[in-house]
Amino acid sequence: MSARTRELFALIPVALLVTAGFTAVLITNSDQLGNLSVLYGGYFLALCVATHIVIRIRLPDADPYLFPLVALLAAFGMVMLFRLDEGLARDQANWFVLGLILFSATIIFLRPYEALERYRYVIALAGIVLLIMPRFLGHQTNDAFLAVDLGPITFQPTELAKICIVVFLASYLNEHREVLVVGARNVFGLVLPPIKHLGPLLVVWGAAMVLLVFIRDLGSSVMFFGAFLALIYVATGRLSFVVIGLAMFVIGAWFFAQTAPHIQERFDIWLDPFHDAGGSGYQLSQSIFAQADGGLFGRGLGDSLVQLPGCDSGFPDRCAILPAPHTDFIYAVIVDELGLFGGAAVVLIYALIAERGYKTAILAEDGFSKLLATGLTTIFALQAFVIIGGVTRVIPLTGVTLPFISYGGSSIIANFVLLALLLMVSDKARRRVRLQSQTRIG
Amino acid sequence: MNRQIIKLFGFLLILYALLFGFTSYWSIFDADDLKANQANRRPLLEEQQIKRGDILAADGSAIARSRPVGSGNNRVYVRQYPQGGLFGNPIGYSFVTQGRVGFELSHNDELVGNKTEFLSILDELQGHAQVGDKVQSSLDPSAQEAAVNGLAGRRGSVVAIVPSTGEVRAMVSIPEYDPNQIPKRFAQFNRDDSAPLFNRATQAGYPPGSTMKVVTATAALDSGEFTPSSTLSGRSPVEIDGVPLNNSGGEQFGTIDMTTALTNSVNTWWAQAGERLGKDTMFEYMARFGFDAKPRLDYPGFQLATSGVFDGNKLLGPSDPIDIGRVAIGQERLRVTPLQMAEVAAAVANNGELMEPRLWSRVIDPDGRETRLDPARQSRVMSEDTASTLNEMMQNVVAEGTGTAGAVSGIDVAGKTGTAELSPGVNDAWFIGFAPASDPQIAISCIVERTSGFGGPTCGPIFKAVAESILQGDSGG
Numbered sequence: 001m002s003a004r005t006r007e008l009f010a011l012i013p014v015a016l017l018v019t020a021g022f023t024a025v026l027i028t029n030s031d032q033l034g035n036l037s038v039l040y041g042g043y044f045l046a047l048c049v050a051t052h053i054v055i056r057i058r059l060p061d062a063d064p065y066l067f068p069l070v071a072l073l074a075a076f077g078m079v080m081l082f083r084l085d086e087g088l089a090r091d092q093a094n095w096f097v098l099g100l101i102l103f104s105a106t107i108i109f110l111r112p113y114e115a116l117e118r119y120r121y122v123i124a125l126a127g128i129v130l131l132i133m134p135r136f137l138g139h140q141t142n143d144a145f146l147a148v149d150l151g152p153i154t155f156q157p158t159e160l161a162k163i164c165i166v167v168f169l170a171s172y173l174n175e176h177r178e179v180l181v182v183g184a185r186n187v188f189g190l191v192l193p194p195i196k197h198l199g200p201l202l203v204v205w206g207a208a209m210v211l212l213v214f215i216r217d218l219g220s221s222v223m224f225f226g227a228f229l230a231l232i233y234v235a236t237g238r239l240s241f242v243v244i245g246l247a248m249f250v251i252g253a254w255f256f257a258q259t260a261p262h263i264q265e266r267f268d269i270w271l272d273p274f275h276d277a278g279g280s281g282y283q284l285s286q287s288i289f290a291q292a293d294g295g296l297f298g299r300g301l302g303d304s305l306v307q308l309p310g311c312d313s314g315f316p317d318r319c320a321i322l323p324a325p326h327t328d329f330i331y332a333v334i335v336d337e338l339g340l341f342g343g344a345a346v347v348l349i350y351a352l353i354a355e356r357g358y359k360t361a362i363l364a365e366d367g368f369s370k371l372l373a374t375g376l377t378t379i380f381a382l383q384a385f386v387i388i389g390g391v392t393r394v395i396p397l398t399g400v401t402l403p404f405i406s407y408g409g410s411s412i413i414a415n416f417v418l419l420a421l422l423l424m425v426s427d428k429a430r431r432r433v434r435l436q437s438q439t440r441i442g
Numbered sequence: 443m444n445r446q447i448i449k450l451f452g453f454l455l456i457l458y459a460l461l462f463g464f465t466s467y468w469s470i471f472d473a474d475d476l477k478a479n480q481a482n483r484r485p486l487l488e489e490q491q492i493k494r495g496d497i498l499a500a501d502g503s504a505i506a507r508s509r510p511v512g513s514g515n516n517r518v519y520v521r522q523y524p525q526g527g528l529f530g531n532p533i534g535y536s537f538v539t540q541g542r543v544g545f546e547l548s549h550n551d552e553l554v555g556n557k558t559e560f561l562s563i564l565d566e567l568q569g570h571a572q573v574g575d576k577v578q579s580s581l582d583p584s585a586q587e588a589a590v591n592g593l594a595g596r597r598g599s600v601v602a603i604v605p606s607t608g609e610v611r612a613m614v615s616i617p618e619y620d621p622n623q624i625p626k627r628f629a630q631f632n633r634d635d636s637a638p639l640f641n642r643a644t645q646a647g648y649p650p651g652s653t654m655k656v657v658t659a660t661a662a663l664d665s666g667e668f669t670p671s672s673t674l675s676g677r678s679p680v681e682i683d684g685v686p687l688n689n690s691g692g693e694q695f696g697t698i699d700m701t702t703a704l705t706n707s708v709n710t711w712w713a714q715a716g717e718r719l720g721k722d723t724m725f726e727y728m729a730r731f732g733f734d735a736k737p738r739l740d741y742p743g744f745q746l747a748t749s750g751v752f753d754g755n756k757l758l759g760p761s762d763p764i765d766i767g768r769v770a771i772g773q774e775r776l777r778v779t780p781l782q783m784a785e786v787a788a789a790v791a792n793n794g795e796l797m798e799p800r801l802w803s804r805v806i807d808p809d810g811r812e813t814r815l816d817p818a819r820q821s822r823v824m825s826e827d828t829a830s831t832l833n834e835m836m837q838n839v840v841a842e843g844t845g846t847a848g849a850v851s852g853i854d855v856a857g858k859t860g861t862a863e864l865s866p867g868v869n870d871a872w873f874i875g876f877a878p879a880s881d882p883q884i885a886i887s888c889i890v891e892r893t894s895g896f897g898g899p900t901c902g903p904i905f906k907a908v909a910e911s912i913l914q915g916d917s918g919g
Binding site: 235294343344350354362393394 | 481
């Protein structure tokens, strides 16, 4: 069975899952069973098959599991959003369609993707502009500058910036990794990269600090810097560089935490969310209470308590017991309704995507492709870790979206572009592997 | 680079394992503690979506019912109390923001229909929404009304118990509050100096005054130390525990027997009797009546006060230095609740056997199945002989002694008055008793706080009104 046929067959159970999920929500909400959920499942399958055809034509050798896994996450998200509020699910479906269109456009027009290497400084500049844009054009949510208002819609530029930064880092490190290793010197037992090549890396560290202080976005900062350290490690093979980078980040974060009270507060809440459970710790303690209601199998789709009983003044912006159930805290709602099993399933899907992503990186031949696949996979997987970790109190809570599940257009679109790049790397790598084995057999 | 990529993936899996670990901690291992966390309002909010069962009075009228607000998934039920403040303190209230007290709290499980896990899973599979049971209370609206009218706005309390079953027919605490007002006026009630939210019937500790002589008489007769014809001097003053004790108004009595001493409530006689009996005997009989422990009422523990001898908040026992002579006449540091004194009267009325007091009589589930409560014995306080002797002596009190105001025409009443002087001219006025004396149907305690009047004239008429209301209701129904 060819890779593409496998992909096609994998999409069918995903569409069935959408149908089953919508059916469950409809039954709980209205005790009525129409053909509506079958219709939604049908639409979903049609969209995925259409995209599959684009992949079949342009990237016939690409990894067969990445797209179905992403579709699975999107299905999860759509069902949860439908359960929270019908309007949210409708918006999200529109974003999903737009995401698929941009995904196809990226595959069709960005060929070959190696061309990105040539424009790396332009891309880096674009990334930095995107990062600091909200500070000048945007508005604050929870003290952080996360979004830019574009007419009727708000746009979160960090979502796109993460792709730009990874492309730049992959390209830059691919070119300089040898000098970084060869020129490294042992100073007091510490292996340090040569000063000359340290500059650009310090710039990345500086960018992470700017994110932290200027944009006040701890989550994105951790995500970016994590991907950066991962790429340094893979490019140079030197764990000491990672340790140095980590130390620099911690020192920087600690230093700025003194001056920026919002970071300090995030840490205090993390250490004891129940200390001020009615005030600053409200979000996190409510998130944990929601998970406690879930148990092993959850309360069932549509059966958990998300809205304040008797409150009719708008949901989810008001009347939500757990704030932001459709964005930051959607994982807590999943655990509430589908239990530990549902939560574990979500984490497992992200782990499987990461596995396919790293496999792509391993199969890729050239350094840029390897680093690009590694970087994209890492930043994607870290984003899931940062928000789920925040919601479950593994790390301090920061506001990033749960990729493909959370409500929000920027996140869906950016992650579909990320997936397109990853599939392009995969297509090239796997084609080479296929041709090699054919030659050997021939 | 491939080796590093594999290591990186391994590191990521460790991070994801942490996510799984924390999720399972919150959702499984720590879930029970989290559900019990004070800041967790989810259980309360969920109960609000359950149709809480009605609370019925003894005559079947609704004391509390739930009214739906909103519709669909967002429907909640809000508590309504159609009889206003008539049952305010004993029944309490149940609201999301202010929580629950009283009967609403102690019978919460029945009222919200909490069942065993297995039964509720069955219900869920069958698509039944959780519905609460109806709980019928033994409280009688006409008896409540008689007591409220009798107290006529004076601060105090009335408790009426059926001696043979322990059912509480009336429990009134004045000032009362209207539970419908709780959501709006809770803070105001809480600040109010007259303490309307304080259930005097079960929470207030008053000096019992001479009503305590019923306990002392029980100890004297049942221990065999005294007979009704035993004599002691009734002169005034008599030195008790080194301090002179006077009779009410300094009245002098000669050497008189026990019946006379009870009829005229002679303090010096009873204080000497108490000293003769001693602390151990006195405490033994007090405990049999239910002193020194929380009453076994179906009521929240924090709303039940213990009756006994207190030093501040510390409950004293027979080994502590106590002036037992003055305890015997209801002075010293003795504090009793109106509920406890109603139990004292009920024990005498029920041939010396004390029944557990209770406010509920029946539970009716949504399918109409009924569970009736069997009466439960609490303790054998005294022999039947002692009880019948004491019954006669207490009839004498009402027939010709201090309790004539409690007499009910056509029915023989047994009773005992009490007047605890708090300061000159300020008394806690008591009456406890039961009727009909030959076949007791109801035992009642009454107290009016800080009044200038005496026990008999103040509380006697209230006793009479409540007793008549209940006895008429019985004969009529």
